[in-house]
Amino acid sequence: MDLPGEASGIFLKEEKVGPVELATISFGQRFEITPLQMITAVSSIANGGTLMKPRIVKQIINSKTGEVTDIEPVEKSRVISKETATKVLSMMETVVAEGTGKNAQVAGYSIGGKTGTSEDGVNTNKYVTSFVGVAPIEDPEVVILITLYNPTGEGGHQGGGVAAPIASQVLGEVLPYLDVIKKEEEQTNSVTVPNVTGMTITEAKKVLKDVGLEYETQMTSEGTTIENAVIIDQLPKQGISIAEGTKIILYVE
Numbered sequence: 001m002d003l004p005g006e007a008s009g010i011f012l013k014e015e016k017v018g019p020v021e022l023a024t025i026s027f028g029q030r031f032e033i034t035p036l037q038m039i040t041a042v043s044s045i046a047n048g049g050t051l052m053k054p055r056i057v058k059q060i061i062n063s064k065t066g067e068v069t070d071i072e073p074v075e076k077s078r079v080i081s082k083e084t085a086t087k088v089l090s091m092m093e094t095v096v097a098e099g100t101g102k103n104a105q106v107a108g109y110s111i112g113g114k115t116g117t118s119e120d121g122v123n124t125n126k127y128v129t130s131f132v133g134v135a136p137i138e139d140p141e142v143v144i145l146i147t148l149y150n151p152t153g154e155g156g157h158q159g160g161g162v163a164a165p166i167a168s169q170v171l172g173e174v175l176p177y178l179d180v181i182k183k184e185e186e187q188t189n190s191v192t193v194p195n196v197t198g199m200t201i202t203e204a205k206k207v208l209k210d211v212g213l214e215y216e217t218q219m220t221s222e223g224t225t226i227e228n229a230v231i232i233d234q235l236p237k238q239g240i241s242i243a244e245g246t247k248i249i250l251y252v253e
Contacts (some may be wrong), residue, residue: 002056009033028116038147042132045092046140049085051076093137100160103235104167107190107243108182109175110137113160113167115148126150131163135171136180144170153251156218161249167234172240193248195238202227204250212244218251229253 010032012021013107024030033041036054044051053074060069072245092112095101101113113133129148134140146163156162191211196204201217217229223229229252236242 002054006036007034009037028118033147038132042134042145043143044079045085045088046134046143047085048082049078049080050109051079089134089137089140092134095173096133096164100158101133101160101164102247103160103164104131104133104171105243105246106135106168106172106175107241109135109171109180110133110138110183111168111171113164117159118158120150126184127157129159129163131159131167133167133171135175135231139176141180142171142174144174146170160193160200162235165249168236168242169240172242190241191244193234193236193240193242195234196248196250197231197238198232199231200227201229201231201250201252204231208248213242214245214247215250216247218249 012025012030017025021030040051040054053076055071055073057071059071061067062069085130089112092114094112095109095115096104096113102110102117104111104113107247111133112135113131116128116130116132117127118130120128129151131144131146133142133144134143135144144167146166148163148166151157151162153162190212193213194211196207199207204215230249231252233251235249235251
């Protein structure tokens with residue numbers, strides 16, 4: 001490991017894993033891992049089932065001599081079959097296309113992902129919200145993990161509501177930067193998010209409808225009729241390219 005301070009995961013010993021523990025482990029409970037370990041695991045799926053050693057430094061350049069030392073990728077082992085990896089990627093793509101990860105969509109690109117919402121302690125009313133994504137599905141080049149610790153904004157604490165939109169914004173910048181080609185059939189169905197902050201819901205509804213976008217509202221105060229409520233923020237932000245029909249989250253007061 002290139003990070004000597006990286007913590008180890010916390011898992012039950014194999015002899016203590018019974019039917020109940022096995023079931024809960026399958027959906028993400030009874031163990032703890034670091035963000036780097038999560039990214040490494042998802043990268044194994046993106047790599048067709050091959051586990052790679054995390055590489056923090058890609059290249060070292062001697063500032064005095066100009067000598068370049070490349071840190072080559074290290075393949076560790078195959079952890080799942082290619083067939084299983086392909087199936088999981090397909091499931092992740094469905095999460096973003098039709099499920100809780102819709103807010104992570106980026107027009108023209110096939111994004112896969114999984115939202116996460118976990119309790120931070122027992123009866124603390126605190127949460128760890130996350131979204132992990134892979135793009136593009138057909139030939140993965142990027143794995144992204146967005147983790148928000150105890151989000152307290154108007155968007156709530158669900159991974160699909162507050163973490164997935166951030167992933168959309170990041171991937172919307174990263175994928176074009178990496179020269180990942182958009183799908184031609186989707187280019188004509190992409191729209192640019194307009195700025196509707198400062199508008200009332202009635203005004204914003206017309207603007208969003210004209211460009212082919214849906215919306216949902218998050219109220220920050222009581223006693224205001226929804227039609228006259230003023231929008232104080234929005235997700236995704238102005239200028240982001242997204243698929244036509246995507247739902248914009250409007251925060252109003």
